[in-house]
Amino acid sequence: MFQSNRKELQRTQQRLVLVEAENKRLRQENEKLSKKINKHDTKLERTSLRLKAMAKAVREMVIMLDDDLNVQYATSQARQFFGQSGKNLPSLLEFSDSRELVQLVRDALAEQRALVDMDWQIQLGDTPYQVRVVTFAQGVAVALKDVSDIQRLGRARREFVGNISHELRTPITTIGLIVDGLLAQQNVPDDISTGLQNIQSEADLLQHMAQELLDLVQIESGRALFRLIPIPLTDLLQGPLDRVKSQARRKALSLTTKIDPVVMALADPAQFGRAFGNLVQNAIKFTPREGSVHIDTQVSEEEIVISVKDTGPGIAPSDLDRVFERFFKTDRTRSSGGTGLGLAIAKHVVVEGHGGRIWVESSGVRGQGATFYMTLPRSFE
Ligand SMILES: Nc1ncnc2c1ncn2[C@@H]1O[C@H](COP(=O)(O)OP(=O)(O)OP(=O)(O)O)[C@@H](O)[C@H]1O
Numbered sequence: 038m039f040q041s042n043r044k045e046l047q048r049t050q051q052r053l054v055l056v057e058a059e060n061k062r063l064r065q066e067n068e069k070l071s072k073k074i075n076k077h078d079t080k081l082e083r084t085s086l087r088l089k090a091m092a093k094a095v096r097e098m099v100i101m102l103d104d105d106l107n108v109q110y111a112t113s114q115a116r117q118f119f120g121q122s123g124k125n126l127p128s129l130l131e132f133s134d135s136r137e138l139v140q141l142v143r144d145a146l147a148e149q150r151a152l153v154d155m156d157w158q159i160q161l162g163d164t165p166y167q168v169r170v171v172t173f174a175q176g177v178a179v180a181l182k183d184v185s186d187i188q189r190l191g192r193a194r195r196e197f198v199g200n201i202s203h204e205l206r207t208p209i210t211t212i213g214l215i216v217d218g219l220l221a222q223q224n225v226p227d228d229i230s231t232g233l234q235n236i237q238s239e240a241d242l243l244q245h246m247a248q249e250l251l252d253l254v255q256i257e258s259g260r261a262l263f264r265l266i267p268i269p270l271t272d273l274l275q276g277p278l279d280r281v282k283s284q285a286r287r288k289a290l291s292l293t294t295k296i297d298p299v300v301m302a303l304a305d306p307a308q309f310g311r312a313f314g315n316l317v318q319n320a321i322k323f324t325p326r327e328g329s330v331h332i333d334t335q336v337s338e339e340e341i342v343i344s345v346k347d348t349g350p351g352i353a354p355s356d357l358d359r360v361f362e363r364f365f366k367t368d369r370t371r372s373s374g375g376t377g378l379g380l381a382i383a384k385h386v387v388v389e390g391h392g393g394r395i396w397v398e399s400s401g402v403r404g405q406g407a408t409f410y411m412t413l414p415r416s417f418e
């Protein structure tokens with residue numbers, strides 16, 4: 038009896054040692070886990086503090102939503118603006134009374150895409166806001182930026198440029214008239230006559246620049262009205278083509294056209310003619326002597342595509358979009374005359390004025406030419 042009790046005691050003692058060891062191991066494991074959790078907590082706290090500071094620092098209003106448009110978080114600027122002081126934030130439909138905003142977010146969610154790069158603008162009260170929407174796994178982030186200052190500056194810039202170019206036109210015209218008068222006089226020595234002709238062509242260039250600046254300002258400010266009328270495509274393109282024929286002849290360029298003879302376009306003849314004219318003028322200006330310029334038209338169900346192909350220097354891939362920016366000129370053509378506004382105006386005329394597209398293709402290889410394309414709507418009247 039005593040013997041068996043002793044054995045039992047020994048086994049219990051052994052078990053106790055094992056339990057003690059297991060306990061120790063668990064304690065150590067626990068400590069390790071606690072440390073890990075603490076580390077994560079600190080990290081989380083830091084991230085959260087960082088995000089809070091960031092939300093305070095940016096001027097934009099930021100609203101985070103779940104997929105059902107419930108507001109999960111809004112920066113204090115956004116809460117203040119939308120008059121939301123409660124702790125529980127409502128759905129976006131109650132948070133903001135802007136239908137446009139709700140629609141934009143819905144569109145982004147439906148398409149699962151970020152509406153970031155485009156200039157989405159909405160009006161909240163009297164203030165224009167630029168909207169950026171980003172969808173992510175847990176919902177949507179919306180950032181709203183007050184752009185009234187940018188719009189005001191844009192207006193000021195347009196007014197300034199408009200006034201200056203307007204004021205420039207009178208003295209430039211006067212210079213032209215004086216030079217005309219001097220050239221008309223008899224017995225003008227040759228060297229003086231050459232000098233006067235140079236002044237005249239520079240004055241013409243200045244006049245052209247001032248006019249382009251004025252036109253751009255008008256178009257950009259939305260003051261230029263586009264009156265689209267049905268017109269045969271041949272009539273629309275003939276005027277600008279006639280105006281460049283002599284220029285092409287002087288450079289011994291072959292200027293060929295393949296224009297659909299029956300299709301009707303819907304266009305503002307003066308404005309579209311000028312955009313097309315600039316494309317052809319560019320092709321002629323930049324193509325070296327004895328090269329060729331070809332104008333082609335393709336007609337589809339709903340639109341007409343006009344292309345102007347040349348054998349000039351071509352355009353480097355990195356410049357293909359930039360040529361449509363104001364004042365941009367490529368390195369390959371820097372020495373040639375021109376303001377660098379023609380394509381910026383053409384883009385406005387085609388895109389804003391006619392709902393069309395304009396782009397350029399070029400292999401980029403120097404000397405292999407470029408092809409400019411513009412589209413315009415068809416008329417079925
Ligand atoms: N056909 C072309 N081939 C090569 N480069 C071109 C061609 N067309 C335009 N470019 C480039 O794009 C730039 C912008 O063209 P844009 O028509 O806007 O200005 P510009 O012809 O220089 O001046 P302007 O304001 O008188 O039209 C040109 O300066 C040139 O560098």
Ligand SMILES: [Mg+2]
Pocket residue numbers: 315318319375379380
């Ligand atoms: Mg041009």
